[in-house]
Amino acid sequence: MKRLIFALAVSATCAVASATAPIAKIQALLAKPAVLCGRFDQTKQLAGMKKPLASNGRFCVVAGKGVLWRTLKPFPNTLRLTRDEIVSFQGERVAMRLEAKQEPTVRMINSVLFSLLSGDLGQLETLFEVDGNVDGGSWNVALKARQPTLAKAIGAISLDGGAYVRNIQIAEASGDKTVIVFSEIKTGEGAITLEEAALL
Numbered sequence: 001m002k003r004l005i006f007a008l009a010v011s012a013t014c015a016v017a018s019a020t021a022p023i024a025k026i027q028a029l030l031a032k033p034a035v036l037c038g039r040f041d042q043t044k045q046l047a048g049m050k051k052p053l054a055s056n057g058r059f060c061v062v063a064g065k066g067v068l069w070r071t072l073k074p075f076p077n078t079l080r081l082t083r084d085e086i087v088s089f090q091g092e093r094v095a096m097r098l099e100a101k102q103e104p105t106v107r108m109i110n111s112v113l114f115s116l117l118s119g120d121l122g123q124l125e126t127l128f129e130v131d132g133n134v135d136g137g138s139w140n141v142a143l144k145a146r147q148p149t150l151a152k153a154i155g156a157i158s159l160d161g162g163a164y165v166r167n168i169q170i171a172e173a174s175g176d177k178t179v180i181v182f183s184e185i186k187t188g189e190g191a192i193t194l195e196e197a198a199l200l
Contacts (some may be wrong), residue, residue: 021079023121026132026139031163033187036061037196038164040069040182047175060192061117065200080199116167128157137162 019157027063037060045052066082078089115124124130124143132141140160145151155171164185170178192200 022132022134023125023130025134026121029134029137029139029162031187032063034063035189035191036164036185036187037191038182038185040180042178042180044179045177047064058196059117060196060200061190062200067117068196068200070196078199082200 009150038059039056040059041056041182042105043052043054044111055071055074057070058068059070061070062068066080069079069081071079076090084100086096086098087094093121115181116120121130121141121163128143128145130141130143132139143157143159143160145154145156145159152173155173157171158167158169159165160167164182165183166182168178168180170180
């Protein structure tokens with residue numbers, strides 16, 4: 001996730017839009033709840049290592065506010081992405097803070113990451129060439145970075161889902177691969193805990 005943030009920071013000012021996938025059809029399939037929370041299971045396979053690195057936790061996407069990404073295992077860590085800043089917490093301590101006032105690309109980064117988690121292809125296609133298809137109530141999309149700097153950092157991204165994004169796969173140019181699986185999706189005000197709501 002942090003590498004994706006860095007890559008988008010480098011490339012965010014070089015966005016160009018076009019459409020090559022059935023974006024309208026996919027967008028029509030996607031639910032657009034005000035609050036979307038669930039579980040994520042992430043597996044990262046590093047090039048040259050046999051055993052993948054696994055982590056899991058909770059995520060929440062709140063329309064108009066941002067994204068909360070809470071890794072619970074193996075080590076607790078919270079990443080908060082709002083319109084104005086990116087904040088990383090280690091426990092209750094702020095480990096990193098990037099503000100839009102000081103880093104103009106932060107607003108674009110957060111917008112793109114929000115779009116990635118919520119499946120907003122209209123925003124994603126500004127940084128990526130989008131190719132995909134729809135089969136009944138399911139869809140899949142392949143994203144190829146437009147800018148060489150972004151392509152070098154993260155390679156390619158693929159997503160699939162139905163009413164919600166189910167899987168995200170990131171194939172980095174280095175050979176590292178990350179797979180994120182979303183499950184236990186809940187929507188509405190009851191989906192987010194009081195603790196999580198307080199952080200957003």
